[in-house]
Amino acid sequence: MDQFTLNLLVIGASFALYFGIAFWARAGSTAEFYAAGQGVPPVMNGMATAADWMSAASFISMAGLIAFGGYNNSVFLMGWTGGYVLLALLLAPYLRKFGKFTVPEFVGDRFYSTSARMVAVICLIVISVTYVIGQMVGVGVTFARFLEVSTTTGLLIGSAVVFAYAVFGGMKGITYTQVAQYVVLIIAYTIPAIFISLNLTGNFLPQLGLIGGYAPQGGEVSFLAKLDQVVTDLGFTAYTANTTNMLNMFLVTMSLMIGTAGLPHVIVRFFTVPKVSDARSSAGWALVFIALLYTVAPAVGSMARLNITTTFWPGAVAGETFSAPALSIAEIDSNPELAWIRNWEKTGLLAFSDKNGDGLIQYFNEPKALADAGKALAAAQKALTDAAADADKAPLEAAIVEATAARDAALAEATLGGKTLAEQGIVGNELTTVNNDIMVLANPEIAKLPGWVIALVAAGGLAAALSTAAGLLLAISSAISHDLIKGALRPDISEKGELLAARISMAFAIALATWLGLNPPGFAAQVVALAFGLAAATIFPVLMMGIGLAAATIFPVLMMGIFSTRVTKEGAIAGMIVGLIATSVYIFMYLGWFFIPGTNWLPNTPDAHWLGISPAGFGPVGALLNFAVAYVVSMMTKEPPRDVQELIQSIRVPKGAGKAVAH
């Protein structure tokens, strides 16, 4: 059986499972549609939350980000887990006690104002739509990759699958489907990790392998020291090195933490458990299941990186990096164990070119002077080819001679393994593309695992993308049907009518998300067209914006609503608006309006950033602005009425939490 058939079988079986569950758990009432009837046991809710939370980006891209970013990208590991502490301590139990269905509903009741509720609806929709674009693009490329169809077809299949179970199942269907999706994705992630860890460190647990000894050299050298040595030999920054600015690392981590705690689709998960005490422990269970992937991710990333590097420099395995020549093209084509290189080359996630024609692929990090000189030379050559037939070619040819001289000077300057590149006849790095996503996608093949493991990774990637998209779409549709229609436009709508409205909103949200996934804003579109891969670079700025906005709007307003009795409706509204606008403007200023290239006011470089704060780290600043504005405005306005004060007192104590009321 070939790999494609195997992929189809495993993916098909997983879909059949999801549809079966969704049919069994379909929603019959609004309480079931919005909050699964508050009957989800905490452990199961934790599992569903984990699947909801871990997207295609977590599953496919994160290990690669960590592999190449090393210590600096630990921000994702700490940031995307630390938020659950904030949820358990500061938000989840009180919101569960409140006992309604949506985040804007809490904002509306606590701040005794339909306007506040509508501002929260706007924030929620901006956050969730931003976030869902990344997921839909992820769904499209994941389907495309594994089903061998175009990205557009992939996206349409993905939308149809989500449609089939989310519209009918609501929160109840989505929750139980997510439990199954979690099981699929975690098995798919850990099996290759365990095998690789055994190979490289002799340790069964990847978490221990990360800090274990390097097995091919008898465990004398630690794995991390080996990795650091091999990558620095090739001119890369050491994996464990700290090269980022501390303020930014701090702020990005903080943004990810409070943003996670402020993401509406994560918060509503805690409305589904039976009791307040369950909301606390459910956050713990969610983190247990998330941690199973997140503590393995650095091991997957670092080990895959060492594997790829030593594949291209075979001498590095048992001894020195340069004790044997680089990998030859003849070897790639003749050794069946290296067939994955050609396979992944087809997808564009991996690319190499034998620039100096020696039949070997020399992989190293070009020093900046050489990289710049190489680019200048390529530009000069392109100018000559593009020149009109009757143009004066002499200055163009002179430019090429000059650029060649500059490059040769750089080659004479740069060294690899103690000798200059010029001496060794190397003209540049020949492994020209190594996409982050390779670290997870090609992992089973690199580790020589059987075909069904590869198919499982495919099903796992799809499970991660689908489960997150479904959760987000539910958050969007309940904001429309429950907050906008029932809460403001048609308060007298019947339960049956609202359930229908919820389903129509869900269908509408899926259509919108699909359209945005097919026509993503700005540069995301271009990069997706270029690279077949999930391309972390396309999705991350958009995801980071969603997180930053959640950090600057929803988290502060919820926290103030619970911990302060003095914050007024005027304060809350002003705070949310300031947080939303300040954060969006700061991000767009550097990344372009709606991420359209060329529309940015300032270059996205550390020197141009305000106080050195990167756009990804602005969330906490937006949150501080939100808190400050809300405080000042609240002090200037009349304190909240008595019944609101009593509401706050009542959500602070667990006693008396009942089923949510469909008022």
Added chain:
Amino acid sequence: MADKTSSNAYWAANVRIIIISMIVWFACSFGLGILLRPALSGISVGGADLGFWFAQNGAIYVFLVLIFVYARVMNKVDKDHGVEE
């Protein structure tokens, strides 16, 4: 609100526990993982230093323990103040 004083005392106790937990939350991630990493670079953990390990793995374990301890402690505090469900 049957008993205002007891629910105020309950809330004060809760806020105190939250503050202590937040200090632990901050210390294991921002503290050990980021701010104190240079100062603690002498302590090695399997091929790297303590700060590196906390940033990539350790902080997550502390978060886990922290949430379950908080949930347990609060269940007891709920009972002590008679506000459990």
